[in-house]
Amino acid sequence: MKALCWFGKHEVALRNVKEPQILNPHDAIVKVTSAAICGSDLHIYNGTIPTMEKGDILGHETMGEVVAVGKLVKKVELGNRIVIPFDIACGRCHHCEIEEYSSCDNTNPNTYLADKLYGHSGAALFGYSHMYGGYAGGQAEYIRVPFVDTNSLVIPEGIPDEKVLFLSDILPTGYMAAENCNIKPGDTVAIWGAGPVAQMAIRSAYMLGAERVIAIDHFDKRLEMAQLSKAHTINFENTDSVLDELSYLTGGRGPDSCIDAVGMEAHGHSITATLDRAKMAVGLATDRPDALRQAIQACKKGGTVSIPGVYGGVLDKMPFGAAFGKGLTFKMGQTHTQKYMPLLLNKIIRGEIDPSFVITHRINLQDTPKAYQLFNDQKDDCIKVVINMH
């Protein structure tokens, strides 16, 4: 089968590889019908995610048709059309029982890597480095799905792929980011980044009762899209001070909650952002957290900073004094996708949200390497790429 493989910084290519097999009794094999490229795939593309190996198959936003099941699979059946969450959960450990699926104890075969780097290992992820399990991803014609009864959402007939594909990651991620803000009626939520996760977070924040959402980015196309979702927008390149602007817009109080939907590769132009780039280049830092610094600085006293943006390593110059001085609450982490999928499918069926509005590019697998470059260079107003597989 054809699969999109990683070979190094800015090097991805299609390879003709063996088809996946059932390896464990709770596995299924899925014939992929649609997959997407995620903003977090760009962290891998840019070489900032540790423990990648040449030849790893990428992709964690995947859906398709079940074509084989292991002997202990009970719920999922051959022929089912399923969306596959990006995190792999066993469904049986303590964390899975309390719906903390992305903290699953039992799916990462390489826990010793994550134990050493993070203290404890979280759930394995599809196509996202060996520290996160080294599982082959879904930008391929077929994918093996472990514990498929837990890691799937069966989609009813008649709903097109594009409407439900993002249940695999960005819709639950945006929703959990908004839920983590603990929004109360009348609240203002500020979101750094207006990429796909932020677009989902804007709509989720409104669904959860926010009065106003402010989106901060420097790409016009993304800001236009945010405006269509009724967000107030700030282009940080055309603003003297994002912090002053946010303070002005909130009567000096600051946003009630701040979402960092950018993560480790912020494109800021501040002095600290420039220093971050220099330090990463010489290996003194791993992440560029400029969006997070601003979010902490902007947030109101006693407010919440919610972080769906991905971080991988050690952050430099964090304004922890500001966080402490204002008594901020921090909520973050990989999304417990399985917890949110059924709830959000219902919202899609009821017409409360149609996440396909973020799609700007539809391609076939052959064009995926080019699409990575396009997406990474932010050319052609690329916001979200969907790969039609079969």
Next chain:
Amino acid sequence: MQNTNQLKTERTKYDSNALMARKLKDEEKIHRSITIKKSPAEIYTFFRNFGNLPYFMKDLVSLTVHSETMSHWVVQLEHGPKVEWDAEIIEEKYAEMLSWKTVGKTEVQQAGTIWFTKAPQEYGTIVRLHMAYTIPAGKIGKIATQLVGEDPDSIMLTNLTRLKAYLETGEVPTTKGQPSGREEDLAPEMKH
């Protein structure tokens, strides 16, 4: 009070293990614990049936049970040599603990105890493993084995993690045999 006594007893047991291990030249020690969502009796029963151990123990090639207390172990390290030993169970209490030591001549002398105690709330059981061992300097260099996660401490921690996964889910997670774009994994017609 009961807990204190229990801890004291366990401490004494560990000391006697350590004493035994002290006879080993240049011994190393392992202290590791893990929480498993099963009862102490379930885990003990599973573990005491040595026929179950190959289901989760990394690199265990064969385990032959000779009697109620004697067994022969063969381990082939992924990046290292093959090692063998005879082990004898020297103490056991149903649903509580199991102690063993190697007997006869072997390159990897060891003595260990595994305890099963009820965890707070609904967490299940805390499994604690204490081991003392010697490894031959030339054959398995300590630093070299740590680099590939094949020093005994890393192996035993991995084994506890795998025991937990097997007992809680019925399988040990793996990616061995999955596709990749690496030369050895390419489809046959693509190889050159």
